[in-house]
Amino acid sequence: xxxxxxxxxxxxxxxxxxxxxxxxxxxxxxxxxxxxxxxxxxxxxxxxxxxxxxxxxxxxxxxxxxxxxxxxxxxxxxxxxxxxxxxxxxxxxxxxxxxxxxxxxxxxxxxxxxxxxxxxxxxxxxxxxxxxxxxxxxxxxxxxxxxxxxxxxxxxxxxxxxxxxxxxxxxxxxxxxxxxxxxxxxxxxxxxxxxxxxxxxxxxxxxxxxxxxxxxxxxxxxxxxxxxxxxxxxxxxxxxxxxxxxxxxxxxxxxxxxxxxxxxxxxxxxxxxxxxxxxxxxxxxxxxxxxxx
Ligand code: ADP
Numbered sequence: 475x476x477x478x479x480x481x482x483x484x485x486x487x488x489x490x491x492x493x494x495x496x497x498x499x500x501x502x503x504x505x506x507x508x509x510x511x512x513x514x515x516x517x518x519x520x521x522x523x524x525x526x527x528x529x530x531x532x533x534x535x536x537x538x539x540x541x542x543x544x545x546x547x548x549x550x551x552x553x554x555x556x557x558x559x560x561x562x563x564x565x566x567x568x569x570x571x572x573x574x575x576x577x578x579x580x581x582x583x584x585x586x587x588x589x590x591x592x593x594x595x596x597x598x599x600x601x602x603x604x605x606x607x608x609x610x611x612x613x614x615x616x617x618x619x620x621x622x623x624x625x626x627x628x629x630x631x632x633x634x635x636x637x638x639x640x641x642x643x644x645x646x647x648x649x650x651x652x653x654x655x656x657x658x659x660x661x662x663x664x665x666x667x668x669x670x671x672x673x674x675x676x677x678x679x680x681x682x683x684x685x686x687x688x689x690x691x692x693x694x695x696x697x698x699x700x701x702x703x704x705x706x707x708x709x710x711x712x713x714x715x716x717x718x719x720x721x722x723x724x725x726x727x728x729x730x731x732x733x734x735x736x737x738x739x740x741x742x743x744x745x746x747x748x749x750x751x752x753x754x755x756x757x758x759x760x761x762x763x764x765x766x767x
């Protein structure tokens with residue numbers, strides 16, 4: 475199942491990492507991802523996690539993912555899988571990681587997750603953005619530095635995706651004009667916050683609950699941003715357990731009216747979905763535009 479062109483690269487990586495000579499004993503496909511192929515590999519009595527895709531499809535995607543995971547890991551708050559190797563053949567690229575065995579989230583899991591995300595967000599900076607661009611899902615994400623959150627949110631998050639949606643005829647001229655109106659008002663909606671280090675794509679598919687019931691973050695789209703972006707994203711498809719929000723708030727209280735901005739923040743992931751998956755996300759975008767403009 476692993477593309478033949480990659481097998482040699484992966485075997486030599488595993489030999490180096492494990493210090494043991496073996497062959498790939500099993501490769502069990504793992505579903506659930508939306509972009510790449512993934513499997514659990516068995517080598518010298520241990521498991522590893524492998525993802526791959528064609529080189530040409532998403533240039534430097536795994537390099538950028540590894541960078542994001544390293545940045546998150548350096549914050550020393552939430553667990554992050556160890557990136558063991560990234561590499562490519564002429565046609566395929568791969569990322570090899572520590573395999574995370576999983577269990578079901580319990581109360582303690584949500585408490586720890588709430589506290590650790592608050593700790594992650596306590597890592598602040600004096601500007602918004604990051605030192606490299608990355609991906610959100612499979613769309614490029616610009617992290618050009620800005621001094622002010624409203625500028626960053628408009629210029630690097632909304633404008634590029636509204637343009638993409640307009641170019642792809644996914645939104646009308648009228649809807650694009652509503653966004654223009656929204657941009658002039660954004661300033662008044664967000665209370666000032668220091669730029670916080672964000673996971674950047676914190677929906678329920680991007681964390682794991684490990685065998686010790688502790689949270690592990692995967693698939694980051696990291697940048698320094700307004701922390702309500704991460705919190706809002708957790709609410710996009712159903713929301714996390716209420717304990718998570720209670721504990722987060724105890725450790726790093728949110729503004730009293732943060733809930734009013736959930737839909738505003740989520741315009742960004744909704745635009746991502748609109749551009750990637752189509753018009754079923756348009757009505758939620760319209761409702762938000764009508765509310766804020
Ligand atoms: P994609 O890049 O296509 O979105 P994901 O990173 O979401 O793929 O991974 C695909 C599947 O593998 C998901 O079900 C995810 O939960 C699981 N997964 C991701 N990283 C690991 C890991 N280090 N160990 C075990 N399972 C993982």
